[in-house]
Amino acid sequence: MPAHETFYEVMRRHGVTRRSFLKFCSLTAAGLGLGPEFAGKIAHALETKPRTPVVWLHGLECTCCTESFIRSGNPLAGDVILSMISLDYDDTIMAAAGHQAEEILEQTIEKYDGQFILACEGNPPLNEDGMYCIQAGRPYVEKLRHMADHCKAIIAWGSCASWGCVQAARPNPTQAVPIHKVILDKPIVKVPGCPPIAEVMTGVITYMLAFDRLPPLDRQGRPAMFYGQRLHDKCYRRPHFDAGQFVEKFDDEGARKGYCLYKVGCKGPTTYNACSTVEWNGGLSWPVKSGHGCLGCAEDNFWDKGSFYSPVTNLGVTGNVESTANTIGGAIAGAAAIGVAAHAVASGIAKASGKKSKPTEEVSNG
């Protein structure tokens, strides 16, 4: 393909009409929380800018990010985005295979050195020199480092690439680590979630391609427009939380009435994601809407933080013992109470015996 080809030309070549293209630009601008004037800016950028290639690597993962991505709620957005990125490299959805596929990587580096975006799904295991994830005869971590050396920026798709996720859960035998522990010299956008929401993924990638820069990130490196608030902040069951109306058990009256799921372990109050606003599967539903608490899948270490069904969870300080702040704290306070009572009794005895023996002691001390 000629190097000067624009996004718009690629889309048209893939049968996307101009009407669909403009609709997509408006939808994306709205999805990113940008003003109406940005629809035109996105359209202009995509019409005039040369296409930025995206290489999509897979490490240790379950492919749920890709599955989510290709099910982008708005089929229009999905088609457009797919035509933007599928042309280069993505193990799951590209036509090429074997040596042919691996050649694409080298070609991309040759043509677009320092220009392309590296989207990473899954993470590299480091134990045994990375032998737990082999691709094309090489450890994945080598492939990742090689591609990262030549890319412009990295998108860390999902909780695996962002935080480590299930394969990095204790005791982490393969020593799987998130991307930012391996690649230190490139900008990384974390898009956590297991998987991330499709619209969030397409929104992030469009922003980066259209504006040629990283979206505004929060302190932890997540796009602020999608991870700026907790599920709890925009949850439609929030009024029940404030009122003190909770589901106590999954089959009780409160569950039928749609009360707040906090007491049965909903992690909405500690989870940053867009589920409560964007929802899933094209706005069909999301965990809380279907009556189950949030697991907190977009949060660091969620897999090692104890029960999904209790608001008070494991502290993760005592190895494999499931101990929560309340059990440890209660034991500390209880020990203090028992200790104090015992000390009081001992003090009383000491004082009583001290009175009797005091004269002799004074003598002995001269």
Added chain:
Amino acid sequence: MATSRVATGNDGYTGNVYVFEVPVRVWHWIHALAITALAITGYLIANPLTSVSGEASDSFLMGNIRLIHFSAAMVFAVGLFVRFYWAIVGNRYAKGLLIVPVWRGQYWSRLWHEVLMYSFLTRKVAKYRGHNPLAQLAMWLFNVVLALFMVCTGFALYSQGTGAGSWADRWFGWVFVIEPSSQAVRMWHLLGMWLMVFFIIIHIYMVIRAEFMSRQNGTSVMIDGIRRFKDDGPRDPQ
């Protein structure tokens, strides 16, 4: 300083001595009330009460519990910093909260004596105008270190509600750089509450015990600020 006087002397360790100034005493009771409110509401935030029935719009129970928690937290934090200010400008008993004289050998020998005394390994009791060295260390650990930990984690959690860019986020958002999991920060904050309860149980016991077992008064010193010595003997253990 009086502590550098002849060790066997009893200068300043007889009769009544004014030790705790008004700001220290006022802070103590505000601090105590704030902690009580914070611990109760904090426990109820982690372990909510049984559900309220009726329409959600008719009730604001959890909202009010959180409102009390946040209000008490403001009082706790502001009080703490006013108290720190008073540790700078106040008398030397006020300074003791912030500055534990760990560089002085005498501090450690007196601390060791307190440990022995509370372990019933010696019957000798020393006199103190302010805190004894062990009490002073506990004050520093729980009302400076732990209190600041609770302020930082607490306002960091508060910033999740006030949102990115808010003052709480700008001042305390760094907590989530150290511990990215906000669920973990919540649990550490909750454990901190239990440590405070641990301190309070021992603190109250020690004060009441001092009333009977020590050579000076225990409870009333935090009411009128006056240390009353029970005997005219030397300050050193006997």
